[in-house]
Amino acid sequence: MAALSKRRFWQRLGCLLLFLGVLITGVLLHDGQQSQSIVTLPTAIAFQQFFLRPAPELADLTPKFEIAWAHPNNYGDRLRFNADGSLVDNEPLIVLHETVYSAESAVDWxxxxxxxxxxxxxxxxxxxxxxxxxxxxxxxKAYGAAESGFPTAEGIETLYGDPQEPPSVNSFAYHISLETPLDGQDAELTHSGYTAAQYRSLAWLIAQTEVPAERITTHREVDLSGERIDPRSFERDRLLAQLSQLRDRLASVPPA
Structure with missing residues (x-):
């Protein structure tokens, strides 16, 4: 992220997902209700330093997409300042979660x-x-991790926004959740894990950004309440190996 300002990062990641949304022509609105159509995007989109461009070399890896926007009350504006006026200049962070129940139940909520x-x-x-x-x-800003902070060698990265609320990483985090398997819809510490398709899509999505591996974390690792344990049974090394392969492929693609 050395070459990208934080503001530029969020702008471009937002543009990426907006661009992807435009390409999903199979997602339509009918009488105010969203179609459940699932279509494959025609090409992968590489998130690069200053531009978006097609990456046909990754077209075979492009996941399917749906859009199911949350109610506006369930997300907000990213903040750059603590309540005391001090600037928060943390690099973007990716926080991984699991749904515990079905993806549909999370979307409905x-x-x-x-x-x-x-x-x-x-x-x-x-x-x-x-x-x-x-x-x-x-x-x-998604409301993915209420009382949270990212531990580093220099201390805990967080943002103190509302004095009435606990500090949180939400203003500089991008939250991705994996749908939990059926045998994980309980309070046990482990379950059967995530599918190969989930790891592939997760690696692909993260590869669209320049967030380094050391800033890919989990809800459990940033949780300051001591209550969160997700994503359970997550194989970090498996993700990082796939992410490294994708980034190597993207790096080999000459600019258009």
């Missing part, structure tokens, strides 16, 4: 507009079959 203190959301959910569901625009 995020579409409710009267959740109050229980308002929550992710930027994206990855189904068991690898389909990526866009929930919150990347330029906005």
């Amino acid at each position: 995020f579409r409710q507009g009267d959740l109050g203190a229980e308002a929550a959301s992710y930027h994206a959910i990855i189904r068991r079959n690898g389909t990526i569901i866009s929930i919150v625009p990347a330029q906005d």
Whole structure:
């Protein structure tokens, strides 16, 4: 991320997902209700330093997409300043989660507009079959990790926004959730894990950004309440190996 300002990063990631959304012609509105059509995008889109461009070399890896926007009450504006006026200049962070129940149940919950203190959301959910569901625009703040901070050698990175609320990484985080397997819809510490399709789509989505591996974390790792353990049974090394391969392929593609 050395060559990208944080503002430019969020703008471009937002443009990426908007551009992807425009390409998803199979997602239509009917009488105010969203179609459940799933279509494959015609090409992968590489998130590069200053531009978006087609990456036909990755077309065979492009996941399927759906759009299911959360209710506006369940996300907000990214903040750059603490409540005391001090600037928060943290690099973008990717936080991984799991849904615990089905992807549909999470989508339905995020579409409710009267959740109050229980308002929550992710930027994206990855189904068991690898389909990526866009929930919150990347330029906005998803409510994915309430009381949270990212531990580094220099200390805990977080943002103290509202004095009445706990500090959170949400203003500089991009939240991705993996749909939990059926045997994980409980409070056990482990389950059967995530599918190969989910790991492929997760690696592909992260590869559209320049977030380094050391800033890919989990809800469990950033949680300051000591209550969160997701994503359970997650294979970090498996993700990073696939991500490295994708980034090597993208790096070999000459600019258009």
